[in-house]
Amino acid sequence: MRPGTLLRWHALKHILKSEISEIEDGSSIFDIGSYDGEISYNLKRIFQNLEFVIVDIDKSGLQLAAEKGLDTLYTSALNLPVKDNKVDFILCLDLIEHVKEDNALIKEISRVLKKHGKVILTTPMQNGVSFPFLSRKKSKTINKNWGHVRKGYSLENIVKLFRNNDLMIVKISKYFNFFSRLVYRFNHLPRIPLKGKGLLYRMIIRLEPYIKNGAEEHIIVCKKR
Template identity: 45%
Template sequence: MKSVVKENSVVLDIGGFDGYISDKIKSVKGVEITIIDLDRAGLKLAGEKGLKTMHASVLELPYESNHADLVLCFDLLEHVEGDRGAVREISRVLKKGGTLVLTTPMEKGVTFPFLDKDRTEKINRGWGHLRLGYSLEELRKMLLDSGLEIRRKSRYFNLLSRFIYRFTFISKAFRLRWSVYEAILKLEPYIKFGSQVHIIEAKKI
């Protein structure tokens, strides 16, 4: 993540909740990060980490055009009814040449070992997903329509991670299992088999 964060840049972490990701990049010299979310509980947690916060919707960002060098938008689009409007608004606040880093599930959503289609969809909907996810071509078109061009793409949340994630929440020893899950996540850059979440880096053109 730090490779896309430049010194003295303005970063908007939209849907960043408690600032988990931004907390890891705030040490970059001169960087100005703002967590934007509608969840006040999450913003409170982010504030306790020393992060600047803003209570606002991705559909109506309280910033002038060409404001940010980098926008982070992790696992948000699938929750937003007006997803295309959200992408247009992100593009508006990005400077020309600015970067969007986006994650969102692939078109079939996030599946889990040993669960059928109906149960899987119920879990995804339970997370507040208004749609299961997107194909790469759907994302490419939606981004291009708003002046954003995909420069790099990858995937994460592989089969092993999903298995451990599910095991974590059905186990009584939650904290221990969560520690195991976090350790498994460190392997994500190296194991792509069965990955079901897009990681997109796009530039405003």
């Protein structure tokens, strides 16, 4: 599992399991912009009677998802080939900061989501993700290399974006705490042995659900009105 995806899984797994456990067998979950569907693959092993669909524009990622036995959909998240009010649950994890037309993305998510269906969205806070003991310039470069078209969002802006598209926030949390950002930074220090970096990283990110100090990413759970 890629480092960022592994971090996200440990940070979100309790929330994901809690929210998804409430939906009925046979329900559909769209995982939008997740590349290879690693998080959905982990969830599918727990919730075997749910339909997970990986939505992306990267064919190589979708091929990897298909090899895991996941359903895939090669399409833009801005134009989903799905009728209104058809999807039970949507994951939109660290995608919106990559999309210029952010309102169009949320509008499309709201369109295909069933009434009272839920969305879990993650995205950096308004100043983006910084890294301890790295200059602001270097941190900004890392964010750009991730493909972000904007730094992130204030909570106020997220609330407004969702409210304008018939989505009501029901739960707010955060992740990517100070310690996780510190060990993530080690990936940019070649003098530290790779094996040591990986072991330390895996140990620290397991604490994500319990330590929120200095977290710089939003976790938002929404429900369609």
